Amino acid sequence: MTQKIPVPLSRSLAREIVRTYKSWVRSPITPDTRLRASEIGETWKFSFWDSLILAAAEQDGAAQLCTEDLRDGQIVAGIRVVNPFS
Numbered sequence: 001m002t003q004k005i006p007v008p009l010s011r012s013l014a015r016e017i018v019r020t021y022k023s024w025v026r027s028p029i030t031p032d033t034r035l036r037a038s039e040i041g042e043t044w045k046f047s048f049w050d051s052l053i054l055a056a057a058e059q060d061g062a063a064q065l066c067t068e069d070l071r072d073g074q075i076v077a078g079i080r081v082v083n084p085f086s
Contacts (some may be wrong), residue, residue: 001014063079
């Protein structure tokens with residue numbers, strides 16, 4: 001949101017948005033989450049960071065993940081990838 005959209009947000013505004021919504025986050029990143037991320041990355045050839053997001057989504061039972069970094073419509077670990085910009 002600070003770089004890849006037509007009118008990027010300032011970093012300070014992006015941080016404020018994260019602060020606003022941080023209380024909603026209930027998914028701890030545990031050693032098991034990291035291990036699962038490593039498995040996802042190895043299986044699907046994703047970066048560790050993309051894999052960590054997917055592992056956390058899987059851990060929370062998400063059906064969809066909105067991201068522009070993965071292929072729209074792809075299903076990874078039972079999660080459908082949705083690219084909001086495609």
